[in-house]
Amino acid sequence: MDAFIDQFFNLDVMIKYLPDVIGGFWITLALALSVIATGLILGLLLACLRAFQWRVINLGIVLFVDLFRALPPLVLLIIGYFGLPYAGLALSGFTISWLCLSFVLAAFAEEIFWAGITSVQKGQWEASRSTGLSFGETLIYVVIPQALRMTIPPLTNRTIAITKNTALASVVAVQEMLTVAQTSLAYAANTSPLTLAAIGYLLVFFPLVILSRWVETRFAWKR
Amino acid sequence: MDWEVIRFSFFNLDSIAQVYPLLLKGWWMTIKLCVAVVPLGFALGAMIATVHSFKIRWVNWLLIALVDFFRSIPPLVLLIYTVYGLPLLGFDVPAFGAVLVAFTINSAAYYGEIVRAGIESIPAGQLEAARSTGLGRWQAMMHVVLPQAVRNVAPDLTSNTLELIKATSIASVVALPELLRMGRVAQGLVYNATPLIAVAVIYLLMLWPLVRLLSRLERRVLAAR
Amino acid sequence: MNRQQPIVDAQNIEKSFGDLKVLFGVDLQVAPQELVFIIGPSGSGKSTLLRCCNLLEQPTAGTIHIMGEEITAKGVDINQVRQRIGMVFQSFNLYPHMSALGNVALALRKVKKIPRTEAEALAHEALRRVGLSHKASSFPNELSGGQQQRVAIARAIAMEPEVILFDEPTSALDPELVGSVLEVMRELRASGMTMVVVSHEMRFAAEAADRVLFMDQGLIVEQGTPEQVFNNTQHDRTRSFLSRVSGN
Ligand SMILES: Nc1ncnc2c1ncn2[C@@H]1O[C@H](COP(=O)(O)OP(=O)(O)OP(=O)(O)O)[C@@H](O)[C@H]1O
Ligand SMILES: [Mg+2]
Numbered sequence: 001m002d003a004f005i006d007q008f009f010n011l012d013v014m015i016k017y018l019p020d021v022i023g024g025f026w027i028t029l030a031l032a033l034s035v036i037a038t039g040l041i042l043g044l045l046l047a048c049l050r051a052f053q054w055r056v057i058n059l060g061i062v063l064f065v066d067l068f069r070a071l072p073p074l075v076l077l078i079i080g081y082f083g084l085p086y087a088g089l090a091l092s093g094f095t096i097s098w099l100c101l102s103f104v105l106a107a108f109a110e111e112i113f114w115a116g117i118t119s120v121q122k123g124q125w126e127a128s129r130s131t132g133l134s135f136g137e138t139l140i141y142v143v144i145p146q147a148l149r150m151t152i153p154p155l156t157n158r159t160i161a162i163t164k165n166t167a168l169a170s171v172v173a174v175q176e177m178l179t180v181a182q183t184s185l186a187y188a189a190n191t192s193p194l195t196l197a198a199i200g201y202l203l204v205f206f207p208l209v210i211l212s213r214w215v216e217t218r219f220a221w222k223r
Numbered sequence: 224m225d226w227e228v229i230r231f232s233f234f235n236l237d238s239i240a241q242v243y244p245l246l247l248k249g250w251w252m253t254i255k256l257c258v259a260v261v262p263l264g265f266a267l268g269a270m271i272a273t274v275h276s277f278k279i280r281w282v283n284w285l286l287i288a289l290v291d292f293f294r295s296i297p298p299l300v301l302l303i304y305t306v307y308g309l310p311l312l313g314f315d316v317p318a319f320g321a322v323l324v325a326f327t328i329n330s331a332a333y334y335g336e337i338v339r340a341g342i343e344s345i346p347a348g349q350l351e352a353a354r355s356t357g358l359g360r361w362q363a364m365m366h367v368v369l370p371q372a373v374r375n376v377a378p379d380l381t382s383n384t385l386e387l388i389k390a391t392s393i394a395s396v397v398a399l400p401e402l403l404r405m406g407r408v409a410q411g412l413v414y415n416a417t418p419l420i421a422v423a424v425i426y427l428l429m430l431w432p433l434v435r436l437l438s439r440l441e442r443r444v445l446a447a448r
Numbered sequence: 449m450n451r452q453q454p455i456v457d458a459q460n461i462e463k464s465f466g467d468l469k470v471l472f473g474v475d476l477q478v479a480p481q482e483l484v485f486i487i488g489p490s491g492s493g494k495s496t497l498l499r500c501c502n503l504l505e506q507p508t509a510g511t512i513h514i515m516g517e518e519i520t521a522k523g524v525d526i527n528q529v530r531q532r533i534g535m536v537f538q539s540f541n542l543y544p545h546m547s548a549l550g551n552v553a554l555a556l557r558k559v560k561k562i563p564r565t566e567a568e569a570l571a572h573e574a575l576r577r578v579g580l581s582h583k584a585s586s587f588p589n590e591l592s593g594g595q596q597q598r599v600a601i602a603r604a605i606a607m608e609p610e611v612i613l614f615d616e617p618t619s620a621l622d623p624e625l626v627g628s629v630l631e632v633m634r635e636l637r638a639s640g641m642t643m644v645v646v647s648h649e650m651r652f653a654a655e656a657a658d659r660v661l662f663m664d665q666g667l668i669v670e671q672g673t674p675e676q677v678f679n680n681t682q683h684d685r686t687r688s689f690l691s692r693v694s695g696n
Binding site: 003004007008066067069070071072073074075076078079082083084086087088111115160161164165166167168170171178182185189190191194197198201202204205206208209210213 | 430431435
């Protein structure tokens with residue numbers, strides 16, 4: 001038991017590396033927030049675009065979604081960071097992580113938003129169009145607000161799951177929390193810095209997970 | 224952009240010819256990992272959901288706290304814990320075992336939530352009818368409630384399985400020689416990105432059908448509403 | 449076996465759901481081969497009383513003996529007890545993922561541990577008794593409501609219980625399907641099965657019941673032969689209930 005505490009909850013080690021881990025924490029947070037913002041907005045835009053049912057664009061959206069749903073985020077990160085330079089395109093690890101994770105979130109969000117849009121009854125469209133609103137106006141003022149409500153629970157869960165992948169940025173040399181923790185772990189030959197990072201992730205994601213539970217009961221799909 | 228460079232760096236058939244045995248080995252390891260972790264994670268998740276359905280107040284608090292804890296921790300963090308932490312504690316686990324432990328725990332949290340939703344979708348009368356004939360609570364779950372529950376949440380289960388298979392690529396970070404790891408090794412040998420593209424293509428071949436199936440399932444669920 | 453020993457002997461049963469008290473000390477004795485009929489207004493606690501008898505609800509107070517064995521005592525294997533008490537539900541509660549035969553055979557196999565082929569033979573026999581041999585391989589969604597309820601009865605009798613509890617077995621059925629279920633219940637009675645029936649089928653009660661119990665607000669207000677309760681009613685509450693039921 002003592003060995004366990006010494007290995008995972010060593011206070012001296014924790015205090016020593018706390019400032020470093022906090023530095024990483026801010027980077028993790030910045031990355032997470034940019035991914036959430038970019039991913040959700042892009043996803044919503046794509047879903048709206050899809051509502052217009054233009055053949056070619058539709059096909060493009062479906063391909064984009066399928067691609068980013070089928071490929072593991074880490075594969076994308078690695079191709080972006082270690083592969084793109086061969087084509088003369090060397091982006092920072094942060095940029096790559098932000099782009100890749102945003103695309104992944106956008107793909108999932110598009111599917112969810114689109115499902116929400118198609119689930120709004122045809123009568124809603126007809127009623128709105130009959131009062132003279134255009135297709136776009138109907139989408140924005142009538143359909144999306146109804147669709148959003150239904151999409152909130154699955155969207156929250158998915159957003160949490162994808163945003164947790166910011167930890168993967170450690171693989172592409174971003175100095176985020178897990179990177180810092182791992183470096184410290186190697187220096188200290190002790191797992192406690194990793195515990196600090198775990199606590200950091202809990203601080204960010206545990207409230208979100210609790211929120212998702214609340215949201216699930218509050219905005220549950222009507223059956 | 225120089226197309227010749229692109230072709231050479233990303234679609235280099237010579238490189239593929241050189242490293243495909245490595246990739247195959249990695250692919251096989253990924254398959255083994257998935258075949259082990261999907262049933263384990265599902266079984267543990269179904270067990271959690273079953274215990275949850277017994278409605279013992281303090282047990283449920285504990286279960287939900289645990290599940291939420293593991294939903295808040297990135298799988299990679301968990302992985303590093305089991306892979307580097309367990310040996311430091313004096314447990315002599317092979318890497319594959321440590322990876323298995325991490326993914327089983329992580330995926331069980333998600334499977335558990337899904338199965339729980341499935342169980343809650345089954346009318347109470349089913350359990351009562353089963354119990355009234357003398358079936359025990361595990362038996363009633365096993366033979367009457369779970370089969371129906373699983374069917375009701377099949378799309379979510381499929382989706383979670385897809386995510387789990389994708390997540391196994393994270394094991395490459397801790398040097399488990401699975402597909403992505405072998406892709407990285409191969410990239411180091413041929414000094415171009417073709418092996419990485421090959422890895423992506425292999426993942427696509429494996430998972431795209433699943434993604435298509437899911438799209439269809441999800442649409443059907445929606446249509447039923 | 450002592451012929452006088454009641455099959456079911458529930459003494460002073462009380463039941464509360466949180467702050468809501470539903471049963472206020474109910475006694476229920478059921479003699480071998482007796483058909484006891486329970487009537488009463490909605491919410492009077494009829495279902496709760498039945499469900500207490502096989503511990504689907506745990507009584508808050510009181511004791512229940514089945515064939516002289518106290519099932520409310522600590523350490524009783526409830527699953528062993530429940531084999532001896534069949535139950536038929538208003539909403540059938542057939543398992544939708546199993547055929548009629550599978551529904552009937554499941555508990556035979558898993559509780560009585562009877563090997564599959566033998567269990568299925570017994571299940572076939574039970575289905576034959578409810579007149580559904582030809583539907584053995586049908587799934588619940590391929591059966592009419594009346595047929596589903598008869599399968600549910602087969603599921604109960606296959607376990608060879610000492611007593612079967614019926615909770616409004618015909619209330620969810622279209623009128624023209626009620627007859628087939630009552631017919632099965634009549635035959636069960638003729639074969640000597642002990643039964644407790646909650647139902648609003650007053651004509652069936654008058655013809656088939658040995659004893660009628662009227663419950664209101666968690667108490668048994670009045671009981672006796674159908675003749676006594678229906679034609680020689682003692683209590684106002686019973687009278688007003690009966691007039692409401694026959695009124696519509
Ligand atoms: N699980 C429960 N939790 C809380 N209250 C309950 C529960 N089950 C029953 N009750 C309450 O107990 C009371 C008696 O219910 P019960 O189902 O026994 O009535 P009933 O006589 O069978 O009525 P009905 O003819 O409508 O079936 C009702 O007020 C009901 O709301
Ligand atoms: Mg009732």
